[in-house]
Structures are given as structure tokens and as C-alpha cells.
Amino acid sequence: MTTSRTPTPSAAVAAQFAADRRRRRAFWSATIVVAVLLTAGTVGYQRFQSQSAEPVRYPAGTAAHGGTGVARGSGPVTIDVYADFMCPNCKRFEDSTATMLDGAVTAGQVTVVTHPVAFLDRMSQGAKYSTRAVAAAGCAADGGRFTEYVRMLFQQQPAEQTPGLTDDRLVTLGRDAGLPEGFAQCVRDGTYRGWAAHVSERAARDGVIGTPTVKVNGEVTAADPTAVRAALGDAG
Numbered sequence: 001m002t003t004s005r006t007p008t009p010s011a012a013v014a015a016q017f018a019a020d021r022r023r024r025r026a027f028w029s030a031t032i033v034v035a036v037l038l039t040a041g042t043v044g045y046q047r048f049q050s051q052s053a054e055p056v057r058y059p060a061g062t063a064a065h066g067g068t069g070v071a072r073g074s075g076p077v078t079i080d081v082y083a084d085f086m087c088p089n090c091k092r093f094e095d096s097t098a099t100m101l102d103g104a105v106t107a108g109q110v111t112v113v114t115h116p117v118a119f120l121d122r123m124s125q126g127a128k129y130s131t132r133a134v135a136a137a138g139c140a141a142d143g144g145r146f147t148e149y150v151r152m153l154f155q156q157q158p159a160e161q162t163p164g165l166t167d168d169r170l171v172t173l174g175r176d177a178g179l180p181e182g183f184a185q186c187v188r189d190g191t192y193r194g195w196a197a198h199v200s201e202r203a204a205r206d207g208v209i210g211t212p213t214v215k216v217n218g219e220v221t222a223a224d225p226t227a228v229r230a231a232l233g234d235a236g
Contacts, residue, residue, distance in 0.1 A: 054194035059141035068199045069113035070137075070146045073105035077235045079228070080113045082203050082213040085133035086120040086164060090212045091154045093223045098151070100225055104232065114150060117200045119211060120160070129164025131196045136170040138192030143179040152177050 058067045065071055069080065079101070083090040104110040116137050118130035133153055140149030152173045158164045165173075167187055174183040186192070203213075212223040216231035 054190070054197065056194040056198045057191060058195060059138035059146075059192055060144075061141050061146070062195075065113050065115075066202065067195075068202050069115040070141050071111050071113045072147055073108070073111045075104065075108050075110040077104075077110045077232060078113060078215075078217055079110050079232075080115060080213075080215040080218075082115045082117055082208045082211055084117050084120045084130050084211045085137070085150075085153045085157065086123055086130050086160060087211045088157070088160070089223070091157050093212045093214070094151070094154045097225050097228060100229065110232065114146075115199055115203055115208075116150070116196070117203050117208070117211060118196045119200060123160040124158075124162065124164045127163035129158065131193055132167065132170065132187075132190075133164070134196035134199065135190055135192040136174065136187045138195050139183050139186035140174060140177065140179055142186065143174070143183050145174075145177045145179050148177040149174060149179065 056067075059070065061070045062068065081093075083094070101110065101112055105112060116134040118128070118134050120130045121128045124130065137146060137150055137153065140146050156165060156169075156173060171184045171187050174187065214221050214223045214228060216228065217235050219231070221227050221231040
């Protein structure tokens with residue numbers, strides 16, 4: 001009959017040391033591999049950013065609002081509206097508050113600042129509709145018809161999970177809104193696509209995580225007519 005031999009204390013210690021060394025080697029090997037991968041990933045991401053980033057040009061009328069918003073009115077109460085042109089709730093907010101806000105602007109009560117963001121590019125099958133629509137709105141700002149064009153974009157809002165409106169259709173809407181010939185070239189050149197990214201990134205840094213987001217004098221309020229009316233009353 002064979003009997004198992006119990007290792008002597010010195011042999012057991014040596015075996016333990018050997019096992020520890022193997023574990024340390026494995027740990028440091030894994031650490032080095034992860035570090036290399038992370039460095040490569042960071043360099044690759046930075047390279048992607050530098051290759052894909054478009055220059056930021058600012059449309060007319062945005063300088064007074066950090067380069068991210070187009071204002072109408074000059075009243076003492078400021079209403080900031082962050083909206084994506086593919087967002088159904090943004091369309092509902094526009095449809096339900098347009099008359100009220102128009103009246104407040106005309107009465108000199110408010111300044112309405114629209115910040116068009118491109119949060120929903122992922123919802124247009126790779127066509128980046130939100131970015132293209134924001135860029136087209138920037139072109140409309142240059143032509144002095146920003147509000148009119150924004151309303152047409154919402155009236156013609158495409159469904160999510162579709163490619164959205166083509167550039168040709170965006171140009172046609174501009175003509176319908178009374179924009180001059182230069183608008184078409186601005187849209188086709190993608191002049192303000194970099195601006196669309198800038199507005200979106202700045203909004204995210206400022207804590208805007210969804211659309212529509214509405215602020216009255218810097219305070220977030222619910223995006224519905226009753227809440228906005230109440231906030232205006234409080235602000236006034």
C-alpha cells in the first residue's frame with residue numbers, strides 16, 4: 001500500500017513561495033497588458049476625435065448666449081429651451097407653448113433662447129439627422145429666419161428610427177421659410193455641423209441630459225405650458 005507523504009515545513013514554504021511568485025508574475029503581466037490597451041485606446045480615441053471633429057463656426061445671433069443659443073425678444077425673464085429636432089416631446093412642447101411664448105415676447109416680458117442640440121443622431125439609422133437639422137437651423141439664423149425655420153422643422157418632424165429629412169428637403173423648407181439662395185449652399189456644405197456638436201457638448205456639461213429641457217432664469221422647470229406659465233409668474 002502506498003502512503004502519501006506530508007511535505008516537510010521547508011518544502012511547503014518553498015512551494016508557497018513559488019506559487020506566490022507565479023501569481024505576482026501573472027498579475028504584473030496582466031497589468032502591463034491592460035495599461036498598453038488603455039494607452040492605445042486613448043490614443044486611438046484622440047486620433048478619431050482629431051480626424052472627425054469639424055470646425056466650430058457660430059451662426060448669427062449666438063454670441064450673446066455663449067455661442068450656443070439663438071434668442072428672440074428682449075424681456076427681463078430668460079427662458080432657455082434645449083430641443084432636438086427629432087425629439088417627439090420637443091415637438092409637443094413647441095406646439096403647446098408657441099402661442100403663449102410669442103405673446104410674452106411681443107409684450108416684452110421674456111427673452112426666449114433656443115439651444116438646438118443633436119442628442120438623437122443615434123435614432124436616424126446613421127444619417128445623423130439631428131446634427132444636419134441643427135446645422136441647417138444655424139444657416140437659417142444667418143438668414144434671419146431662425147424661428148420660422150425651427151417651426152417648419154418641427155412641423156415636418158420625421159419619425160425616430162428613420163434617416164430623417166434629406167439635405168434637399170432641408171433646403172426646400174428653407175425656401176418655404178423665405179430664406180435667400182445662400183441658405184442652400186450653407187446646408188449642403190455642412191457649415192454649422194461643428195456648431196451642432198459644440199451646442200450639444202456644452203449642454204451636456206451644463207447638466208442637460210434630455211430634451212426638451214426648459215429653464216426659466218436658470219432654473220429647470222417642467223416642459224409644459226402650465227409649469228412655464230407658473231414659472232414666469234414667479235419670475236415676474
